[in-house]
Amino acid sequence: MPQHLFDEWDEVRPDLRDRDILLFLDYDGTLTPIKERPEMAKLHSEVRNILRALARQEDVQIAIISGRSLSNLEKLIRIPGLTYVGNHGLELHGPKIRHVHPSAQESKLLLHKIAMRLKKAFGPLPGIIVENKIFTLSVHYRQLDPNKIDFAKRLLFKEIGHLLGKSQIVFKEGKMVWELRPAVEWDKGKTVLWLFARVLTRARGRVWPVYVGDDLTDEDAFRVLKGKGLAVKVTQDSREATEAPYYLESAGEVLEFLKRIYQMKIARKYGARDKAAQSA
Structure with a gap:
């Protein structure tokens, strides 16, 4: 059974703090609560602000990966500099990349x-x-x-x-x-590996992929990240069968997770600046 991510925070914190992060985030049920109708799932301003703040960090790259269409996803989020992945990986658009299977x-x-x-x-x-x-x-x-x-x-x-x-x-x-x-052998897991290897970074050894999602379609991504990164299921049932070793209970806890990453990255950046100033 997966463990609650915040209960195991001391275990995952060093990699989140010290390594460059390639952050994959599902949309519905992860960044926003599930709604009765797809068009009702609007991104809260607090979530948009933390995504924008994280995207400005040199050691964080963000990909939003969803079953929604690419155009719908970009319209909902509206943050430049992110990679947007629509239709479970069949279409994507980001810095210096636009691709349709x-x-x-x-x-x-x-x-x-x-x-x-x-x-x-x-x-x-x-x-x-x-x-x-x-x-x-x-x-x-x-x-x-x-x-x-x-x-x-x-x-x-x-x-x-x-x-x-x-x-x-x-x-x-x-x-x-x-x-x-x-009928093509393509899913979120294959998309994650493709982006990790070819698009978002060349420094693969330094980068830690992190994937957060709530749907059955996210299990393919959890599976390919075993032993390679951090996989987090969003679910209120800790007994739910999943390939992810960790879970968060809600979109609200995902927001808290993003805030923690941002705080660590800021502390790391300014700590490094202070060290450089002292040694100058």
């Missing part, structure tokens, strides 16, 4: 047609939201009558089953959401 480009038209078909099929079913994110598609059922979830899932597979059989798209489950994506 080739298979995602090829699937745009198909996903658009599926979205139109599902909106029609789910029309009589209140509580279902079909969200076309260009390169992936989400079916949100958080507002659906719990007694109708099984029926809705059967209806979904009735509409898309023939495409799954042809390996044109893949089906994934998240928190109260069903995801349809291009």
Whole structure:
């Protein structure tokens, strides 16, 4: 079972304080509490301010990684200098980098047609939201009558089953959401490794990757960071099965975690300046 991160703070603090950090953060359920509808999840000004302050530190690089579309993610956060990763890694944009997975480009038209078909099929079913994110598609059922979830899932597979059989798209489950994506071997874990190796830093030995997320899709990232960095699950259930060795209970605790990192980095920077001044 994962341990609460703040209970093990003395163990993780030295790396957070003394090494350059490559900080990966999920959005929904991590930087913001989960909301009934995706458009309701707005970033609190206090979270935006601490992200902006961290982004100004030379020894911190930040990537926001989400199932949301890239354009939606950038619009919600609006902080220059960050790397934004949308659609579970299929598209990203950051300093000196803009990339869309080739298979995602090829699937745009198909996903658009599926979205139109599902909106029609789910029309009589209140509580279902079909969200076309260009390169992936989400079916949100958080507002659906719990007694109708099984029926809705059967209806979904009735509409898309023939495409799954042809390996044109893949089906994934998240928190109260069903995801349809291009049939490509790509996920948040592979994205983390790709960014770590090729984009965000060349000094791999000095940099410590840190990943914080709450969703099932974040487990791929937790898995690839075993023995390489810090993985933190956001959950209120410490018994929840996860690949992450640590957990935080809420977006509020994630904010506290970010504040602690900032305070350590500032103390380290000004401590180094004081030492240099004394030896001059």
